[in-house]
Amino acid sequence: MFKLKATIIKDIRILxxxxxxxxxxxxxxxxxxxxVTSIQNSTFSLVNKNRLSVLISNTDSGKASKQFIDAIGQIGLFKVEEADAKLTTAQMSDAxxxxxxxxxxxxxxxxxxxxARRSQNVTNKALKSFGLDGDSVKKGNNDNPLTIYYNPVLQESIRLSVQGAIGSAQQMVESRETLHRLYFAINNEPLPQQLENEMLKNGNTISTVPVSKGGAAVTPNATQHNVPAWTIFAMFFVIMSLGGSVVREKISGSFIRLKTLPTSYMVNIASKQVTYMLVTVLQAAVIFAMGIWLFPIIGLPKLNAPSDVLGLIVVTLATGWCAVSYAICVGTFTQTQDQANxxxxxxxxxxxxxxxxMVPTFAMQGFFRSAAAISPMHWCLQAYYALFLENAKLADVLNNIVPLLIITVLLQFITYLGLKRKNLI
Incomplete structure (x- = not known):
């Protein structure tokens, strides 16, 4: 124990x-x-609060086009601005x-x-299904009469959402027209405005609730996603110091000198693991403390700490041990400090x-989604996300901790084989 203590003090001084x-x-x-949290929080604000600007060139003089423009404005996703009529494709791009x-x-x-043509066709089909007579209207072109232009910087997911929203606005216009025609055909009088509002706006309210494994659900935000993720990244970056330290000791001949002393190099390896595990725990504590106390001061969402403190400590220690093991393994097999770094x-x-x-696992496809299992950061992230986002307990994250420990033990074994092969132990 004295040798380990002295070696830890030595490693702390070197650090x-x-x-x-x-x-x-x-x-x-x-x-x-x-x-990263500031940028992503701004992105969330853009998507959730700000509206996408849409420029509309209306060459139609009918009532349906005006209803369509109003429907787009009522969606809440768009900031509508009308342009000059009869714009060509090139002119729309410039505008x-x-x-x-x-x-x-x-x-x-x-x-x-x-x-009007499509609405009349639907009305006639409905009247015939009711056993009533409907005028025969020649079926027109079913192609979408709209042309939508978009800036290429829009991501595909946003573009598909936009396309769906505009399609809903168009469907609303056609449904209103169909309802008016159907009511008039049956009652021979215009549809009252109050009845129209009741029939078109009689939708159910949809509520969204984040799932939780226990206790109150945590509302996700940019801080809850980014702080755990980049804490893991920081912990694994101890390789820049620890890996280089192992290489320096090999180059300087410290390993050989240790063989002449009444001690073992395994004591030195254990000392490095203890020292740098303390560093990783301190990293996590500093970053988590920033998320809890500093972020609200600088205008970022506050980090909601998990209710299971023991689970947070265990996951942090397991993550730190894996990061340290990986750094020592890399330092063992590289020949120079530049190679290690x-x-x-x-x-x-x-x-x-x-x-x-950097990219959510659920968004990956094929090989890369399967390859996530070989990355220790994947298991670390899943464990942290369960604690921070799903309010999970220690028992709920054991299925993530066990694979992480298996990877860590494997790294330790590979390091042992490497040291044995180099005659360092």
Whole structure:
């Protein structure tokens, strides 16, 4: 125990002299968490609060086109601005750039005619199904009479949402027209406005509730997603200091000198693990404390700490141990400090990508979705997300901790084989 204590003190002193390593392990993750959370929170605000600007060129003089424009404005997703009528495709593109609009819609001159034609066809079919006579109307073109232009910067998911919303607005116009015609055909009088409102707006209210494994549900926000993810990234970045430390000791001959002393190099390995596990725990504590107390001050959503403190501690220790084990493993097999730093940084970024820190796992397809299981960051992230987002308990995250511990033990075994092969132990 005395030897281990003395070795830990030695490693702490070496660590305190490594100012660049401390900067990479603490300042860089703190800045990264603040910047990424701020950007993503702004993105959430854009999607949830701000509206996409849409430029509409209406070449139709009928009533349906005006109802369609009003319906788009009532959706709540768009900021409608009407442009000059009869714009060509090239002119619409120029107008969108001038107005800084993300979307453009050209309503053709026969929009109201086509809406009326389709509504009449539906009305006739409904009357015949009721056993009543309906006028025979020649079926017209069923193609969508609208042309929608969009800025290429819009992601496909947003574009599909926009397309669905505009399609709903068009459907609302056609449903209103069909309802008017059907009512008039049956009652021979116009549809009252009050009855129209009751029939068209008689929808059920939909409520959304985040799922929870226990206790009150936690409303997800940018902080709840980013702080756990980038905390894991920071913990694994101890490789920039620890991996280089292992390489330096190999190059300087410290391993050989240790063989002449009444101690074992395994004591030195254990010392490094204890020292840097303390560093990873301190990293997590600092970043979590920032999310809880600093973020509300700078205008970011507050981090809601999990109710199961024991589960949070266990997951943090398991994550830190895995990060330290990976760093020592890389340091054992690399020959120079540049190799350790270069390979370590690139491999951490790759593991973060595969593990879901940068792209959600559910959004991956094929091989990469299956490959997530080999990334220790995936299991760390799933455990943290269960605690922070689903209010889970320690028992609920054991299925994530066990694979993480298996990967850690495997890294430890590979490190042992590497040290044995190099005759360092």
């Amino acid at each position: 305190l002299r490594d100012r660049v390593g401390l900067l990479m392990m603490f300042i860089m993750p703190i800045v990264l968490v603040v910047v 969108m750039h001038q107005k800084d609009a993300m979307l453009g819609i050209i309503i053709p001159a026969d929009f109201s005619i086509k809406v 270069g390979f370590g940084a690139v491999s951490i970024v790759i593991l973060a990508c595969i593990g879901g820190l």
